[in-house]
Amino acid sequence: MKAPLYTLAITIFLASCGSEKPKDKKAELEQLKKERTTLNGKIDKLEDELGQKKTAADFKDVVVTELAEVHFRNYVEVQGRVDAEDNVEIMPESPGTVTAIFVKVGQNVNKGQVLAQLDDKVLRQSVAQLQTQLDLATTVFNRQKNLWDQKIGTEVQYLTAKSQKEGLERQLAGLKSQAAQNKIKSPVSGTVDAMDLKLGASVAPGSPTGIRVVNASRLKVKALVSENYGGKVNQGDEVQVSLPDVPETLPAHISFAAKVIDPVSRGFNVEVKLPSSKKYRPNMVAILKIVDYKNDKALVVPVNSVQKSETSEYVFTAVNGKAKKIEIKTGKVSDGKAEVLSGLNAGDKVIITGFQDLNDGDGVKL
Incomplete structure (x- = not known):
């Protein structure tokens, strides 16, 4: 039934084209618009008579998204834990x-603050005894030096007194150093x-x-990354740190990425420094989303709006009230969004809801 309608429309159009043409393009455009209006009216009348005119029920309700260039990031997601830069188990x-x-x-x-004291009674007695000997040796040396300065006595007497004094000083310094080791200090x-x-x-x-000292103002997240990402994850890469127990998500950069793959775990360690906050505690669970790919001028569509055939991927767009099937090529997929490498342009209206059972050319209502 549709073929006679198209034949009639073409015949009328050709007949109108056979009429005298306007002298300029502006007048020609106005003439064609009038002819189009006339043709549309005749087509609508014939469709009414044949019962073929589309009603609102013939149009499918759809939701579209207008494409625009956005920042697209693909992530490597790993779980880690919060650790302190200074988390020390004190040992004597x-x-x-x-x-x-x-x-x-x-x-x-x-x-350097003293946390505890060990028994040093014997050492203290030794230090006191040696200090007494040093005091005597110092007095003898000073007197011998005064005599030597006046050219009284022999050089051997002067050097002997000096040697005894300096020897006792070294012994005393050693004992005091040993005594200091009996004080348990914070490093x-x-x-x-x-x-x-x-x-x-x-x-x-x-x-x-049994003493632990933690500097909670200097925290970091430590995580193990699979060796599969050894060529993609490096020091300085962007990363999103999520702390589910806080909860909080903050941007950061990888401060350290090990160069060696652990032979047992088949992974490598990465670290991300955290800002100082009373909300963060060592051993908290942390999720790292490391950026391994980025495109600052990407076109993206919801991944569930991309359909697949045996040979290609495609989406439906809305053009002048009709669905249009367009083959596309996708790239990375992240957070439910697929990167479109080809097939679409900024400004295209991609159907993201109601595309099921659509066919190319079906009428759609936004």
């Missing part, structure tokens, strides 16, 4: 028995996060004392 430098504890849990301490500034040390407990070098 010498063996001994704890005689005093000077700090408690939650107390802020400075680098970093921070907060005492654990204190399990008790008075009277025996400690030894290399064994934890």
Whole structure:
């Protein structure tokens, strides 16, 4: 039934074209518009008579998105944990028995501050005895020096007194250094996060004392990345850090990416420094979304609006009230968005809802 209508329309159009043409293009355009209006009216009348005129029910409701260039990022997502830059389990430098504890849990301490004292009674007695000997040797040396300055006595007497004095000074310095090792000091500034040390407990070098000092103002996220991304993830890359327990998401950059693949885990470590915040705590779970691809002028469509045939991918666009099937080529997919490499242009209206069961040329209503 449609073929006679098209034949009639073409016949009328050709007949009108056979009439005298206007002298200029503006007049020609106006003449063609009038002829088009006349033709549309005749076609509508014939469709009414034949019962073929489309009604609102013949148009499918759709939702479209107008394409525009956007920033597109593809991510490598890994799970890590928050760790402190300074998270130290304190160990003693010498063996001994704890005689005093000077700090408690939650107390802020400075680098080098004494946290506990080991028994150093014997050392203190040795230091006092050696100090007495040094005082005598210093007095003898000073007198001998005065005599030598006046050319009284022999050079050997002067040098002997000097040697005795300097030898005792070195011995005393060694004893004081040994005595200092009986003081358990904090190697970093921070907060005492654990204190399990008790008075009277025996400690030894290399064994934890039960004291932990954490600097919570210098935190980082540590994560293990699969070796598959060894060529894509590098120091300085953009990353989004998500802390589900806070909750919070913040932009950052990879501060460290190991160059060596661990032979056991088959991955490499990355670190991301965090800003100082009381909300962040060591050992919190963190999600790292590392940018391994970016396009600042990308066209993207919802990935579920992309349909596939045996040979290609395609979407439907809305053009002048009709659905138009367009073959496309997609790239990366991230956060439910597919990057369009070819087939579409900025300004195209892609149908994202209601595209099911659409055919090329179907009427659509936005």
